[in-house]
Amino acid sequence: xxxxxxxxxxxxxxxxxxxxxxxxxxxxxxxxxxxxxxxxxxxxxxxxxxxxxxxxxxxxxxxxxxxxxxxxxxxxxxxxxxxxxxxxxxxxxxxxxxxxxxxxxxxxxxxxxxxxxxxxxxxxxxxxxxxxxxxxxxxxxxxxxxxxxxxxxxxxxxxxxxxxxxxxxxxxxxxxxxxxxxxxxxxxxxxxxxxxxxxxxxxxxxxxxxxxxxxxxxxxxxxxxxxxxxxxxxxxxxxxxxxxxxxxxxxxxxxxxxxxxxxxxxxxxxxxxxxxxxxxxxxxxxxxxxxxxxxxxxxxxxxxxxxxxxxxxxxxxxxxxxxxxxxxxxxxxxxxxxxxxxxxxxxxxxxxxxxxxxxxxxxxxxxxxxxxxx
Amino acid sequence: xxxxxxxxxxxxxxxxxxxxxxxxxxxxxxxxxxxxxxxxxxxxxxxxxxxxxxxxxxxxxxxxxxxxxxxxxxxxxxxxxxxxxxxxxxxxxxxxxxxxxxxxxxxxxxxxxxxxxxxxxxxxxxxxxxxxxxxxxxxxxxxxxxxxxxxxxxxxxxxxxxxxxxxxxxxxxxxxxxxxxxxxxxxxxxxxxxxxxxxxxxxxxxxxxxxxxxxxxxxxxxxxxxxxxxxxxxxxxxxxxxxxxxxxxxxxxxxxxxxxxxxxxxxxxxxxxxxxxxxxxxxxxxxxxxxxxx
Numbered sequence: 047x048x049x050x051x052x053x054x055x056x057x058x059x060x061x062x063x064x065x066x067x068x069x070x071x072x073x074x075x076x077x078x079x080x081x082x083x084x085x086x087x088x089x090x091x092x093x094x095x096x097x098x099x100x101x102x103x104x105x106x107x108x109x110x111x112x113x114x115x116x117x118x119x120x121x122x123x124x125x126x127x128x129x130x131x132x133x134x135x136x137x138x139x140x141x142x143x144x145x146x147x148x149x150x151x152x153x154x155x156x157x158x159x160x161x162x163x164x165x166x167x168x169x170x171x172x173x174x175x176x177x178x179x180x181x182x183x184x185x186x187x188x189x190x191x192x193x194x195x196x197x198x199x200x201x202x203x204x205x206x207x208x209x210x211x212x213x214x215x216x217x218x219x220x221x222x223x224x225x226x227x228x229x230x231x232x233x234x235x236x237x238x239x240x241x242x243x244x245x246x247x248x249x250x251x252x253x254x255x256x257x258x259x260x261x262x263x264x265x266x267x268x269x270x271x272x273x274x275x276x277x278x279x280x281x282x283x284x285x286x287x288x289x290x291x292x293x294x295x296x297x298x299x300x301x302x303x304x305x306x307x308x309x310x311x312x313x314x315x316x317x318x319x320x321x322x323x324x325x326x327x328x329x330x331x332x333x334x335x336x337x338x339x340x341x342x343x344x345x346x347x348x349x350x351x352x353x354x355x356x357x358x359x360x361x362x363x364x365x366x367x368x369x370x371x372x373x374x375x376x377x378x379x380x381x382x383x384x385x386x387x388x389x390x391x392x393x394x395x396x397x398x399x400x401x402x403x404x405x406x407x408x409x410x411x412x413x414x415x416x417x418x419x420x
Numbered sequence: 421x422x423x424x425x426x427x428x429x430x431x432x433x434x435x436x437x438x439x440x441x442x443x444x445x446x447x448x449x450x451x452x453x454x455x456x457x458x459x460x461x462x463x464x465x466x467x468x469x470x471x472x473x474x475x476x477x478x479x480x481x482x483x484x485x486x487x488x489x490x491x492x493x494x495x496x497x498x499x500x501x502x503x504x505x506x507x508x509x510x511x512x513x514x515x516x517x518x519x520x521x522x523x524x525x526x527x528x529x530x531x532x533x534x535x536x537x538x539x540x541x542x543x544x545x546x547x548x549x550x551x552x553x554x555x556x557x558x559x560x561x562x563x564x565x566x567x568x569x570x571x572x573x574x575x576x577x578x579x580x581x582x583x584x585x586x587x588x589x590x591x592x593x594x595x596x597x598x599x600x601x602x603x604x605x606x607x608x609x610x611x612x613x614x615x616x617x618x619x620x621x622x623x624x625x626x627x628x629x630x631x632x633x634x635x636x637x638x639x640x641x642x643x644x645x646x647x648x649x650x651x652x653x654x655x656x657x658x659x660x661x662x663x664x665x666x667x668x669x670x671x672x673x674x675x676x677x678x679x680x681x682x683x684x685x686x687x688x689x690x691x692x693x694x695x696x697x698x699x700x701x702x703x704x705x706x707x708x709x710x711x712x713x714x
Contacts, residue, residue: 099608120614132605136627145623146613193613 048110048200049075050096050233055105057091065091067257069105073201076231078224080248082238084280088257089237093203096235097126110200120149125194126203130210131186133178139165139189140174146197164196167226184215191226201233208243220246241281245269253277275415278318278408279363284351284383287324290359291317291409298409301358301380303336305402310409310418316361318408321351321385327401335401338382340394349388355379356400363415473497473682480678493679500670500683508659509666513688516581516651516662517644523586524640525633531587532595533621537607547596550589562653569654580654581662585644591636598632599625634702638695645692663688 051072058064065088073079081089094100095107098119107115114122125146133142143164147157165171168188178186187207194202207223208216224247227234238244244251245265253260253268253276261273265281272278272286279285291300293310300317327335336356344351360380384400392398409418472480474492500506534540535547565584566575574580602625610620626633651665658669667688670681 097608097612099611119608119611120616124612126609126612128605128609130603130605132603132609134606134610134624145610145615149610149614149619193609197613 048233049073050201051108053106055102057095057100058103065257069259071252073233073235075233078227078234078249080236080244080251081254082244082251083254085239087254089254090205093205093235093237097124097203098122123199124201124203125197125199127190127194127207129206131190133186133189135178138175138177142189143192143196160196164192168192183211187219204236206238241283273417275316275363275410282320284321286318286320287382288361288363289317289380290361291315301356304334305407307409314412316410316412319402321383323403323406324384324400327399329399333401335399338398338400340392340396343392343394347388350386352384352392356382469682469685472678473686475679477679496679496683500680504666504669505658509661509663512578513645513662515578517641519582520585520644521637521640524588524591524636527587528591528595531592532599536596536599554589575654576656576660581651594636598629602628638702
């Protein structure tokens with residue numbers, strides 16, 4: 047058990063792509079850290095750098111205070127669970143679990159003892175004689191975790207381990223992963239693009255985009271105080287609605303909506319409103335509001351999602367893209383998603399008015415995307 | 421509004437009006453009309469050699485061949501066996517084949533794994549150079565190979581047959597292509613689990629490569645068992661000759677004892693036939709793997 051840290055780590059691939067740019071991040075002993083970001087953002091490369099499956103172009107990686115940047119994977123004392131599990135197909139579950147211990151010349155009775163403990167903990171006792179091909183997806187997943195944990199590594203690395211499971215199993219395994227972590231308290235780095243996994247599993251999240259670290263913090267902190275427009279849009283489901291806005295003298299105007307936001311400098315900015323921060327109001331209500339034309343209604347039981355348009359301009363979440371932050375056409379209507387009470391009976395084509403919950407509005411710099419609100 | 425209008429089609433497809441393309445059910449495929457005569461043509465030489473092996477010396481000389489002999493002379497087999505040191509031939513052929521199969525499996529695996537997974541300076545250049553040697557006919561390298569084997573003091577010995585054939589470029593190529601197709605995550609998992617390069621090769625990669633190793637073994641066994649030219653060049657003592665070379669001793673400069681030669685040939689093919697019957701599935705698979713004909 048130990049902490050893992052990146053100090054200004056950069057990884058360039060021979061083709062010229064830079065997968066990880068100047069990453070500095072410390073994962074303290076026993077923490078469950080999530081690396082989250084869209085596909086191709088460099089999160090898996092970051093994990094493989096810790097494992098030693100890739101070597102850093104520059105920077106330092108330490109595990110338990112020891113510099114491991116140039117050590118081979120076997121000398122780092124870490125364990126990894128792969129997206130496709132990578133169980134050895136020609137070995138029984140028992141031999142899969144024991145392989146890492148046998149490679150390290152652990153005495154046979156100690157191997158047997160640890161395999162027995164691990165298989166009891168993960169409920170694999172019945173399966174020890176089977177081959178991976180004879181197991182279900184969830185069972186393979188458990189064997190893969192068992193194989194990693196049985197060695198009691200310093201750090202436990204997981205690369206999108208739940209993405210090959212069906213939805214129900216994924217929820218079960220998520221809870222099981224959390225239980226295992228609470229029991230073993232082992233430093234864990236978990237890569238995912240699924241922000242539900244990121245929110246539910248992690249002690250802290252590190253949001254990565256384009257190879258760069260965007261924000262690190264507890265899930266609630268990242269959700270409530272996104273550092274920039276990318277994080278705001280990426281964390282949260284459905285994503286935050288973004289509107290082009292203009293600020294002057296502490297008031298921010300986006301289409302027909304006007305909200306008071308102190309500390310926002312005058313000039314163009316991006317206004318962010320989470321789908322759950324909007325609610326229906328009566329037409330004669332005087333609170334600041336928006337006209338909303340419903341296009342699609344998705345009832346989810348307890349709540350419903352309404353997708354539609356408001357008058358105003360949409361803004362893009364990725365300031366680093368070539369496209370301008372604001373949608374080009376000034377006449378365009380902005381697409382907005384609203385999360386409402388499931389008991390409402392709304393229909394496509396209806397026109398309603400929405401108000402914004404006070405204090406639940408975010409503003410971001412139009413050029414850099416950095417948050418302007420605390 | 422009809423769904424078809426989305427595609428810009430104003431009337432639905434009339435499935436009834438389309439021509440019926442379902443196959444008619446014949447008791448055999450039309451291919452059989454072609455394959456059966458072809459198989460007969462392929463079988464003819466084998467049948468002819470078996471028949472000749474049972475004929476008298478004079479019938480065997482006759483042309484056109486006597487395909488329905490008046491009497492069967494099984495004693496030809498005994499005579500063939502006794503007239504030459506067939507026991508030695510079988511032992512030599514077996515040693516030659518077994519050793520080259522073992523050598524190819526071991527050395528080709530090592531080389532192929534290096535070319536597939538180890539990144540080293542010039543690996544691609546070396547690999548391409550090796551492939552180029554596949555295009556060089558054996559006749560070109562006979563003399564240099566002979567000189568090397570003579571320096572090793574292995575002329576006129578089974579060792580001289582084996583050593584130049586312990587590792588072949590074909591085997592390296594075949595195994596490398598297969599190793600590349602194995603999921604790399606298995607090897608990465610093994611590296612993290614603490615396995616060394618050789619450990620990964622022997623504990624993970626080779627156990628998963630059984631089909632391709634069987635392919636290589638079969639091809640190499642066939643090749644060594646049927647090899648004639650190289651033994652002809654370096655073997656001079658009958659006791660050191662493998663089967664194919666030994667059989668040629670029935671062919672004198674003036675007289676060829678066709679019935680005995682054919683009896684010996686049939687005997688020499690029995691082990692190959694046994695291997696084939698035993699490993700028929702792999703034989704077919706092996707040809708599919710390599711895309712080549714032997």
